[in-house]
Amino acid sequence: MTGLRHLLASADLDRASAIALLDTAEDMADVATRRVPKLPTLQGRTVANLFFEDSTRTRLSFEAAAKRLSADVITFSAKGSSVSKGESLKDTAQTIAAMGIDAVVLRHAASGAARVLAESAWIDAAVVNAGDGTHDHPTQGLLDAYTMRKARHGADSRGQGLDGLRVTIVGDVLHSRVARANLGLLPTLGARVHLVAPRTLLPFGAEQWPVTTSSDLDAAIADAPDVLMMLRIQQERMHAAYFPHEREYAGFWGLDEERFARLHADTMVMHPGPMNRGLEISAAAADSERSLVLDQVANGVAIRMAVLYTVLSGGRHAGAREAGAA
Amino acid sequence: MSGTAYLIRGATLPDGETTDLLVREGRIAERGAGLSDRGAIPVDAAGLRALPGLVDLHTHLREPGFEQSETVLTGSRAAAAGGFTTVHAMANTFPVQDTAGVVEQVAALGAAAGYATVRPVGAVTVGLAGERLAEIGAMARSRAAVRVFSDDGKCVHDALLMRRALEYVATFDGVVAQHAQEPRLTEGAQMNEGALASTLGLAGWPAVAEEAIIARDVLLAEHVGARLHVCHLSTAGSVDVIRWAKARGIAVTAEATPHHLLLTEQLIAGDAALDPDAVGHRGYDSRLKVNPPLRRDEDVRALRAAVADGTIDIVATDHAPHPVESKECAWAEASFGMVGLESALSVVQAALVDPGHLDWGDVARVLSRTPAEIGRVPGYDAPFAPGSPAHLTLVDPTARRRFGRAQLRGRGVNSPYLGRELPGRIVATFHAGVATVLDGELQTLPTPTDHEVA
Numbered sequence: 200m201t202g203l204r205h206l207l208a209s210a211d212l213d214r215a216s217a218i219a220l221l222d223t224a225e226d227m228a229d230v231a232t233r234r235v236p237k238l239p240t241l242q243g244r245t246v247a248n249l250f251f252e253d254s255t256r257t258r259l260s261f262e263a264a265a266k267r268l269s270a271d272v273i274t275f276s277a278k279g280s281s282v283s284k285g286e287s288l289k290d291t292a293q294t295i296a297a298m299g300i301d302a303v304v305l306r307h308a309a310s311g312a313a314r315v316l317a318e319s320a321w322i323d324a325a326v327v328n329a330g331d332g333t334h335d336h337p338t339q340g341l342l343d344a345y346t347m348r349k350a351r352h353g354a355d356s357r358g359q360g361l362d363g364l365r366v367t368i369v370g371d372v373l374h375s376r377v378a379r380a381n382l383g384l385l386p387t388l389g390a391r392v393h394l395v396a397p398r399t400l401l402p403f404g405a406e407q408w409p410v411t412t413s414s415d416l417d418a419a420i421a422d423a424p425d426v427l428m429m430l431r432i433q434q435e436r437m438h439a440a441y442f443p444h445e446r447e448y449a450g451f452w453g454l455d456e457e458r459f460a461r462l463h464a465d466t467m468v469m470h471p472g473p474m475n476r477g478l479e480i481s482a483a484a485a486d487s488e489r490s491l492v493l494d495q496v497a498n499g500v501a502i503r504m505a506v507l508y509t510v511l512s513g514g515r516h517a518g519a520r521e522a523g524a525a
Numbered sequence: 526m527s528g529t530a531y532l533i534r535g536a537t538l539p540d541g542e543t544t545d546l547l548v549r550e551g552r553i554a555e556r557g558a559g560l561s562d563r564g565a566i567p568v569d570a571a572g573l574r575a576l577p578g579l580v581d582l583h584t585h586l587r588e589p590g591f592e593q594s595e596t597v598l599t600g601s602r603a604a605a606a607g608g609f610t611t612v613h614a615m616a617n618t619f620p621v622q623d624t625a626g627v628v629e630q631v632a633a634l635g636a637a638a639g640y641a642t643v644r645p646v647g648a649v650t651v652g653l654a655g656e657r658l659a660e661i662g663a664m665a666r667s668r669a670a671v672r673v674f675s676d677d678g679k680c681v682h683d684a685l686l687m688r689r690a691l692e693y694v695a696t697f698d699g700v701v702a703q704h705a706q707e708p709r710l711t712e713g714a715q716m717n718e719g720a721l722a723s724t725l726g727l728a729g730w731p732a733v734a735e736e737a738i739i740a741r742d743v744l745l746a747e748h749v750g751a752r753l754h755v756c757h758l759s760t761a762g763s764v765d766v767i768r769w770a771k772a773r774g775i776a777v778t779a780e781a782t783p784h785h786l787l788l789t790e791q792l793i794a795g796d797a798a799l800d801p802d803a804v805g806h807r808g809y810d811s812r813l814k815v816n817p818p819l820r821r822d823e824d825v826r827a828l829r830a831a832v833a834d835g836t837i838d839i840v841a842t843d844h845a846p847h848p849v850e851s852k853e854c855a856w857a858e859a860s861f862g863m864v865g866l867e868s869a870l871s872v873v874q875a876a877l878v879d880p881g882h883l884d885w886g887d888v889a890r891v892l893s894r895t896p897a898e899i900g901r902v903p904g905y906d907a908p909f910a911p912g913s914p915a916h917l918t919l920v921d922p923t924a925r926r927r928f929g930r931a932q933l934r935g936r937g938v939n940s941p942y943l944g945r946e947l948p949g950r951i952v953a954t955f956h957a958g959v960a961t962v963l964d965g966e967l968q969t970l971p972t973p974t975d976h977e978v979a
Contacts, residue, residue, distance in 0.1 A: 287854050309855030310715075310726035311809030314795075318807040332857065334726025379726060403729055404720030 203509050205317045205326040209340040209383035214360060217387055221345050222357050223505035224498070230267065231501065241270035244511055247300045248274040249291065250329070251307045256472065257329050257338075260496075261304045264503035270511075273300065288312060289321050296322040302511055303327070310334035325510040333374050339471060340380030342502040344388055346494050347426055350467050362389030367419045369395045369452060370430030370479055371441075373402050377471040378430060382408060395419045396452065399441040416452050423463035429454050429470045429480045449478050459484040467491050530554070531960065532562040533953075536570035536919060538909055539577075539889040546575070548915040551958035556911055568963070570919050573952055574885055577893040577908030578610025578916025581866065582673065582702070582780060582900055583756060583841035586612070586643070588634065589627070590619025595846040595936045597634035597643055600866070603844070603935030605640040605961035607866040608918035608951045611902050612641050612844075616648040617678045623648035623659035625667035632669040639970045640961050644900055647671040649690045649701060653679050658686075658693060665697035672901040675702035677756055678816075680738060682708050688745050695751035700778075700899060702754040703742055705763070706817065710734035715857055717790045717818045725793065725809070727856065730818045732760040739763050743770035743777050752776040754899055757843055759785045759817040761827035768836045778899050780841040781828045783865055783872035788941060790819045793856075811852045811859035812941045815845070825876075832891060833882040839896045840877075842869045846937025864937040868928060870920065871947035878922070879948060885922075915958040924950035934967050 203216060212220070230236055246265040250258050258274065265272045275295060292303065302325040305313045310332030317326035330336040347364060348356045366385055372378045372394050385392050392410045394401060405412055413419065420427070432448060442448045449455065454468065459481060462468070468480075468490045476482045485492060530549040537543050547555040547565060581604065587595035595603075597614070604612045614631050616622035622631060628645035635643020647664035651657050653676045664671040674694050681687045681703060694701050711734045716722045718729025739755055743766065746753035758764060758779050767779045795808030806813060813819060831837040845862025852859050865872075873892065877883040883891070889908070897905035904914040926932075928942040954962040961968055 287850070287858075289853055307855060309857040311857075312855040314808045315811075315855050318795075332726050333728075373723075376726060379724070402720075402723030403718050403731070404723050407720035408724070 206337050206506050206510060207314045207317055207326065207328050208335045209337040209380045210387075212337075212384060212387065214387050217341070217344070217384060218358065218360060220341055220502070220505050220509060221348060223509060224341070224345055224501040225357055227504035227508070228498070228501040230504075237267050237269060239269045240508060241265070241268040241511055244301045245271045245273060245299065246302045246304060246507060247295045247324075248272065248304045248329075249295060249306070250275065251277040251288070251305075251312075252330070254306050254330065256496075257306060260499045261329060261503050263500050264507055267500070268504055268508060270507065273298065288316060289319070292316055292322050296324060300324050302507060304329045306330045308332055327506055327510060330376055333376055334379060335383060336376040336380040337383070338499070338503050338506055339377050340384040341506070342495055342499045343381055343428070343469065343471075344384055345498045345502055346469065346491050347390070347467070349494070349498070350491060351425070360388040361385060364390040364426065365393070365424045366390050366426040366428060367393045367395060367422075367424040368428045368430065369416060369419070369454070371400045371432055371436060372396050372405070372430065373400045374433065374436065375430050381428070382410060393419060393424065397442055416458065420458055420461055424466055426467050426469055427454065427462065429468070431471065431473065432475055432479050445478055453478060454480045454484045456481045456483045459487070469495060471495065529960070530563070530565035531568050531955070532560060532565040533568045533570045533575065533919070536573055536575035538575050539886040546909065548955060548958050551915055553909055553911050553913050553915050556909060568919070568953060572923070573919045573921055575909065576608065576885065576918050576920060577889050577905060578918060578954070578956060579608045579870065579892045580611040580896040580900070580902060580905060581609050581842050581844070581869070582613050582754075582839060582896040583677070583782075584612040584614055584844045584866065585617065585846065585862070586614040586631070587846060588618065589630065593848050597631060598638040598640075599936045600844070600846070601635060601638045601640035601643060602967060603864070603866040603933070605954050605956065606932070606934040606951065606967050607868070608870050608920065608954050609866060610641050610916040610918070610954065610956040611644060611897065612866070613644045613646050613673055613900055615677045616646045616675060617653060621648050621652050622646065623651050623653075625660065625663040625669070628664050628669035628671050629667050639956070639959065641956055642902070644673070644902060645669045645671055646677070646702065647674045649674045649676045649681050649694075650686065655679060655681060655683055655686065658690060661693055661699070662697060665699055672697075672699045673702050673754070673899070674699055675704065675756065677702065677704045680704050680706040680708060682738070684741065684745070687742060688749060691746055691751035691753060692749045695749070698901065700752050700754045702756050703738070704756050705735045705738035705742065707734040707738050710737075714818070715814070716793055717820050719790070719821065721790055721794060732762050732820070735760055735817055736762040736766055739766045743767070743775050746777060747773065747775045752778070755779045757782050757785065757817055757841070758828065758831075758837060759820050759824060761824045764827045764831040764836055768831070771836065778838040778895070779836070780839045781832060781837045782843045783840060783869045783876065784815060784863060784941060785817075785820065786825060786828055786832070786840070786876040787872050788813065788819050789822050789825055791822070792819065806941070809856040811854065811856055812863060812939055814856060814859050814861055815863050816861035829877060829880070829882050832877060839891050839899065840869070840873055841896065842866050844935075846935055847939050849938065852939050862939065864933065864935060864940050867932050867934060868940060868942050868947065870951065871928070871949045872942070874922060874949040875947055915955050917955050918951055919953040921950045921952050922948065924948065926950060
């Protein structure tokens with residue numbers, strides 16, 4: 200595959216690179232089924248998790264991924280650290296880099312932070328974006344694509360895209376980096392994306408994106424999409440005039456039991472977590488046979504192993520690309 | 526230094542006439558072909574354009590209070606390097622320029638520095654807080670003779686307060702310069718609202734937040750019969766509102782900044798990859814973060830057309846220096862603003878003159894005569910006429926250069942043009958007969974007080 204120096208945005212991946220990453224993740228998932236689920240591949244390499252924003256799930260997923268590849272892991276969480284005393288991204292990154300690290304996994308509240316870090320002269324390490332503001336979360340996009348591909352193609356997934364797959368994303372697209380991560384990747388893989396949300400939660404100018412949009416969840420369900428992805432409604436949106444109150448939101452845009460019962464038999468349900476049960480998704484839908492929520496979590500580790508492996512074996516030194524290719 | 530006489534030979538005036546100019550005792554002493562030098566220092570201006578000294582209606586000099594960003598001295602040096610002889614120092618200092626004492630101090634610092642006439646802008650409201658009027662009359666009557674009042678950086682958003690400000694400022698022949706930004710519509714705003722902001726995940730600054738305030742203000746100005754100046758127009762819709770207001774006879778003037786006439790939001794997505802020499806911008810390049818934000822290409826085209834047809838009266842820099850650390854961070858954490866004094870004329874040439882929207886006579890109008898009229902600055906009504914103050918600048922419009930740190934003569938280096946090739950070069954600037962720039966070099970003026978350290 201092509202040498203990938205950093206992973207900053209899902210839209211940076213072309214079809215071949217994206218499929219290569221998904222295929223590498225297949226190999227990594229196989230490792231998890233072994234008696235000792237660990238590879239020596241990144242022995243002696245150090246990965247720093249820089250989390251300027253809380254995200255236990257993503258941090259644990261990256262930690263597990265790095266450890267399964269035998270990398271050393273340094274974790275930095277902003278809470279109670281010098282960041283709360285005003286230390287900047289630059290200073291923190293340089294401090295960590297001075298300890299000698301090979302890759303930085305960055306979670307930051309500011310959109311573009313990973314790109315700014317990667318394109319600066321502040322550090323020399325590979326940068327993996329683990330979520331930047333409301334911009335992107337490329338490993339989430341990849342794990343969602345992986346989960347969809349697996350659900351559709353099963354053991355024959357290798358080499359496949361998502362051609363013709365119809366994915367409907369419902370909810371707070373405006374503030375969602377998960378939605379953008381999927382939007383940046385799924386069309387590249389051949390999927391068609393439909394967004395459903397009240398007008399207040401659809402991004403301004405979304406009609407210029409390669410998607411269709413509407414505000415009618417019932418019509419979207421009747422349209423029998425292959426995937427229905429419900430987005431989390433953040434607590435802080437409840438009182439900012441995006442919608443009147445939770446009950447009205449749930450009534451129009453929640454996957455309640457009645458709507459769930461109407462889903463086409465082949466429609467899969469996804470949610471990036473953590474879920475607000477009873478708001479955007481009912482317990483029945485979340486815990487059903489066709490919910491892929493736990494697959495998403497499990498696949499997250501395999502995808503992050505594939506990403507760390509790829510950025511640390513390719514691109515660092517031009518000559519190492521071929522040798523490092525899987 | 527004003528005792529030194531200069532004979533400028535063969536300069537081409539804005540109207541195309543080529544002439545010699547004798548500068549003596551701070552004034553244009555003689556004008557005509559073949560003047561004899563009579564002991565004056567000769568300045569060869571063959572092939573150069575002489576422009577009246579440039580007047581900036583919108584400058585942030587940061588002193589008092591933010592001297593790590595800029596001082597009156599460093600900012601007026603930047604002004605001279607850019608061909609300016611008068612700058613209007615915005616009120617968002619600390620303490621705020623909302624009393625006669627502070628504006629007199631700023632004016633005195635400008636006079637002591639000597640590089641340009643520093644005209645303090647008075648705050649409209651106490652502490653820029655938008656609650657009650659600042660002592661506008663006292664500032665107008667002070668030795669600083671303030672005529673431009675602005676809460677720039679903040680919008681006077683309360684409609685009643687804006688009405689009263691327009692009326693009260695008119696009492697003193699002043700003008701309110703409004704920073705048009707509806708605050709609720711722009712909470713947390715980071716860049717122009719549109720598909721690009723949505724893709725980049727940056728909170729949008731919608732055009733309507735500017736246009737709605739301008740529409741309200743021109744109607745208020747009409748209602749109370751006062752004049753209004755609108756700072757940094759950035760959208761095509763704002764141009765439409767101003768055009769409508771002028772057709773209706775409302776006493777409104779409008780400005781555009783050089784950066785809104787040249788740069789678009791698209792740069793924020795990054796184009797450095799297209800240009801391996803790093804002349805372009807990296808993604809989320811915080812040097813491009815400015816308020817109001819860079820807009821779409823169609824907005825830039827509308828602004829250029831509006832300057833060309835006079836709907837927009839002047840170009841003003843909104844020179845906004847910041848320390849390096851305010852820009853060396855993630856986009857959302859970076860300060861708004863870019864420096865602009867040193868690059869303004871080059872950008873105007875690139876955006877308006879070279880494409881044929883303006884000739885040099887128009888440049889003299891939008892960068893000198895009209896801003897001086899709006900600010901009631903004396904001495905700019907008859908440039909190059911014998912007896913007039915010798916505020917002028919000599920420009921080589923045929924020069925092209927890669928704009929670099931060496932061109933930045935203020936304290937701020939937050940210029941979006943670093944590395945970009947720009948036309949034109951300031952060869953000399955004369956402020957009241959004093960050469961502040963000569964042979965393209967900023968001159969060192971004797972400092973009567975060592976206030977740079979203060």
